Structures are given as C-alpha cells and as structure tokens.
Amino acid sequence: MSLGLCVLGCGSFAAVFARSMAQLAGEVDLYFASRDLARAQDYAARFNGSDAFGSYEQAVADPRVEAVYVCTPHHLHREHAALAFRAGKHALVEKPIAGTIADAEAMIAEAEASGVTFMVAENFRFLPPVQEAKRLIEDGRVGQVRLLQLHEQYPFQPGGWRSRRDLNGGGVLIDGGIHKLSAVAYLAGPPTEIYAREVLPGHAGLEAEDGVVVVTRDDDGVVGIINHSWSVAPPSPHSWVSISGSEASLYFEPGRPWLRITDTVSETTVDLDDYGNGLVPMVREFLDSIREDRPPTMAGADGRADLALVLAAYQSMETGSPVNLP
Numbered sequence: 001m002s003l004g005l006c007v008l009g010c011g012s013f014a015a016v017f018a019r020s021m022a023q024l025a026g027e028v029d030l031y032f033a034s035r036d037l038a039r040a041q042d043y044a045a046r047f048n049g050s051d052a053f054g055s056y057e058q059a060v061a062d063p064r065v066e067a068v069y070v071c072t073p074h075h076l077h078r079e080h081a082a083l084a085f086r087a088g089k090h091a092l093v094e095k096p097i098a099g100t101i102a103d104a105e106a107m108i109a110e111a112e113a114s115g116v117t118f119m120v121a122e123n124f125r126f127l128p129p130v131q132e133a134k135r136l137i138e139d140g141r142v143g144q145v146r147l148l149q150l151h152e153q154y155p156f157q158p159g160g161w162r163s164r165r166d167l168n169g170g171g172v173l174i175d176g177g178i179h180k181l182s183a184v185a186y187l188a189g190p191p192t193e194i195y196a197r198e199v200l201p202g203h204a205g206l207e208a209e210d211g212v213v214v215v216t217r218d219d220d221g222v223v224g225i226i227n228h229s230w231s232v233a234p235p236s237p238h239s240w241v242s243i244s245g246s247e248a249s250l251y252f253e254p255g256r257p258w259l260r261i262t263d264t265v266s267e268t269t270v271d272l273d274d275y276g277n278g279l280v281p282m283v284r285e286f287l288d289s290i291r292e293d294r295p296p297t298m299a300g301a302d303g304r305a306d307l308a309l310v311l312a313a314y315q316s317m318e319t320g321s322p323v324n325l326p
Contacts, residue, residue, distance in 0.1 A: 003287055005092075006031035006065045008056050008080050009072035010043045013094075017071065018047035020279040027287060033059035056080055060087040067290065069121070070094055073161040074169045078103040081118070085110045090117040092286050096178055096310065097303030099169035104307055108300035119286050119296040120303030123278035124179035125186055126285065129252035129259045132272055133243060134187055141261070142245030145188050148224040150180040152239040152254075153231035163206050171208030174310050177228040181309040182302075184216055184224040187243065190305065191216035191224065195322040196313040202232045214313050 005021075005028050007014050014032075021028055030049045034040040037054030044052040053059040060068060060083050067090035070080045077098050084091040091111065097120050098104045111118035124130060136142060154176070161167040168175060173196070184191060199211035211229030231238070243250040248263035257274040260267065275281055282298075289296035312323045 002029045004029045004064045004066045006059045007069045008033050010034040010039045014071045023280050075167050085114040092119050094121045096307050104304040117290045118300045120298045122298045123282045126278035126282040128272035132259045143247030145245050147244040149242040151227045153229045153235050155234040156230045165207040173212045180226040182306045188222045191218050193217045194312045196316040
C-alpha cells in the first residue's frame, strides 16, 4: 500500500527529490505544497503528483497526506515539522535537523508526544558505497580504522536564503559539510574532539564560509579530515572518500556505484546498486520504519548529534582552538 507523502517547499532540491521518487512509484503517492499554489501545481504536473496545495497548513490537514518531506529553508524546519506533528503526520525533515540544539530537541519532543515517525533526511548515509564501507568495517575487513578523509570541492554558487547566515545557519559547513561529519560519526564512531578552520573565500557576497577544513579525533585515536568547499571551478573527481585501516583501505566517490578495497596483496572493486544520491534507499527506510512501527535510521536524536558536531566546528572556527565533545 502506498504512502501519501507531501513535499513541503518547492525549491530546487525538491525537484531532485521528486525526480528520484519516480523509482518508488506504487510505494509513494507524491503531493506538493508551496506558499505559491501555481508553483505547487507546476511541480505536481512535472513529477506526477496526486495533488497540490497552496499552503502547508492545508496540506497537513488533508487526510490523503500521511507524511511530509520538509524541504524548506533551515530556519523554518521546526515550524513546518510542528505543523505535521500537530496533525498526527509523520515527517522526514531535510538536514540539518534545525539551526539550534534547542529547536532540534523541541522537534524530537513534539514528535514523541504526537506518536509519529520523525526522520532526518541524511541521504549521504544511505549511499551504497557508505553502506558497503560500514559493512566492511564492522566485518573487520579493514582492521582498525586509522584515518578517514572526505573531500569535496563542488562548483556551486549559493543564492537566496543559502547566502544568508541567519537563514542557512552558516555556510558550506552546515549546508553540505554536515554530510561528511555525519559520515565520520557513522563509520568510525562519534568524535570527541573537533578542530575547524575556514579557507579564504572564493565567492563574493556570501555572509558565511564557502570553504572549511575540519579535523576530528575520537577516544580511540581515529582521525577524520574533511575538506569541503563551494569551488569556483569543477575539479574531477569533485568528491571522494578514503578510509585507511590497519589491514586494508577503502576508496569511493559518492554518487558512483562502486567501492575499491586495497590491501597488501590485492585491489578489488565491488560493484554496488546505482542509487547515486541515496534518496531512494533513504525514503525506503522512512517507509519501512512507519510500516514496522519502529525508530528509523537517522531518527531525530541522530540529527541532533550531527548538528552538535557542526556547531562545535563553528565554535572552533571562531575561537581558533579545538573543541572537546561529550
């Protein structure tokens, strides 16, 4: 039986999401809501939507809508998730969960009080190479993890709310770097120390950072290095992940359906499912958690933990010193 899922907010990434949902036809009935009804209607026409709404309040009140995907600017996540929770609707909320820990904790409490499923849309975790890396690490294939390196330089010019610190919550770190911090915690365990430095700006007119380097360390001594920037030119590959262990190393490029394993005697490439952006397996997990009445992978508490890492990195950038984490 399909789930009535309404996309709240018809921006550019909502189109990416809707395009991916075509692979879940029969499992998801899409609806679209915007403060601009004509825009919602356009998205419904383009992406095979069942209906369109000119307000988020109208969308959550419709009995056909069982869940929402909150794809609005970061500073509005709590407000729009609360609409769903009060209406008894499940919510998949884009990362970051919110801009502040207080808002994140309020969202978690509101979802629990309403008895609905609350999941954060951290699609990077659901990339097939990330899932395969997690399996190999847990199976002991790489031995003791020693170093994780995550690199991305993406030719992106942020505009609108993404160019404003007060609406975005920061710059590239909270917008895209949060994926990498989440991956470090997922693959190697939560860091206990974080140090971050902003790189020189490459884009004019931004209120926040467009490049950052972050170094993490956990109690076992595992180090993570993240280099994430909105670049001015398209390097290739623009994104890659390397995991070094005592027995083997892993390498993959997010968005590509393979992972390479290298040890002292061989190099093997594992072919994987081609879910380039991770959205399809992410939404399947959301659907399964609702059907099975269980907490989802990337529940609200996981989103809160990722936000805490980002905010600690910003604190380090401001003070110039490492920040210890509980």
